[in-house]
Amino acid sequence: VRLVRKLPDGTLKNLWEYLVYFILLFIAGYVIYGVTIWNSGYLFVHLVVSGIFLCGAIFVYIVCLLTLNTISDIQRISVLEQETIIDPLMGIFNRRYLERRLDEEFSRSQRYHLSLSLLMLDIDHFKNVNDVYGHQAGDIVLKNLARLIVKLLRETDFVARYGGDEVVVILPNTTISDATVIAERIRMQIFEHLTIGDGKAAGRTITGITVSIGVSCVSDKNYNVHELTLAADKALYQAKEKGRNRIAVYDSQEN
Missing domain, CATH: 3.30.70.270 (Reverse transcriptase/Diguanylate cyclase domain)
Known part of the structure; x- marks a missing residue:
């Protein structure tokens, strides 16, 4: 969500918002599905499929989180580099x-x-x-x-x-x-x-x-x-x- 907020308004931001909604929906669906099967008296083996899909959703979430942290670091480095090569008054290179x-x-x-x-x-x-x-x-x-x-x-x-x-x-x-x-x-x-x-x-x-x-x-x-x-x-x-x-x-x- 923090990554999406940093994006400018447009198609790319909308697509990322849809992806976030799908990730949250999938995680919620898999949790509900797993709880339902568990309460219905099914064997543990029946939870394997839902568990795999749940891990997949968590994996996507982790990738998005790492992407956010990476982009934040790149932005921070970029700002520092700009400060070292740009004249603060005239806005051109030093x-x-x-x-x-x-x-x-x-x-x-x-x-x-x-x-x-x-x-x-x-x-x-x-x-x-x-x-x-x-x-x-x-x-x-x-x-x-x-x-x-x-x-x-x-x-x-x-x-x-x-x-x-x-x-x-x-x-x-x-x-x-x-x-x-x-x-x-x-x-x-x-x-x-x-x-x-x-x-x-x-x-x-x-x-x-x-x-x-x-x-x-x-x-x-x-x-x-x-x-x-x-x-x-x-x-x-x-x-x-x-x-x-x-x-x-x-x-x-x-x-």
Whole structure:
């Protein structure tokens, strides 16, 4: 019954409810049948059939109970895992998991000779947002920033909080030109739509919110993960040096 209560409303929950009713009905029926035979003066051997069916019903009940305990343990483990890899404020992955995922994607790109691009962005003059609107408003901006970026990405892409108001986006199998297009789309959407609140009755647009984005890409074996991240960081610095609210692509010849 506890297992059924945890399920969302729908066909699956209804089927489990029917199964629970049948199990209870069978157990009650077998007990009544066994008591009736016993009181009727039948020999013990006559109880064998009803006893077998009763044990079968109990077996099904035990299986359901073990299923409940197993699912509860899996849910508990899943929650703990989510807490270790998800940033509690922005609701995206944290830096620890980013480093692990970046290693995996880099290895895959090298193994299969695929392009791998990296975006590193942060909010321009974010300190001013906190000073003018308050830290609570700043937190809302970070949350809305994360939601907006996630909506603009593909399912295969990966977004994580790098630290403070910095966000890193991993773009598997993406060339530098495609990554630049994605970065520009993110920059424009943030400039046009980033709001405080839910964007409805309580939401209001904060004027002047922009982001700078650094773009780097690896498509050969001369790079490693550290160099890829460092390249994106240098490109981000270049974007800020050139006036902010813009994209900069890392150029190894300039650096």
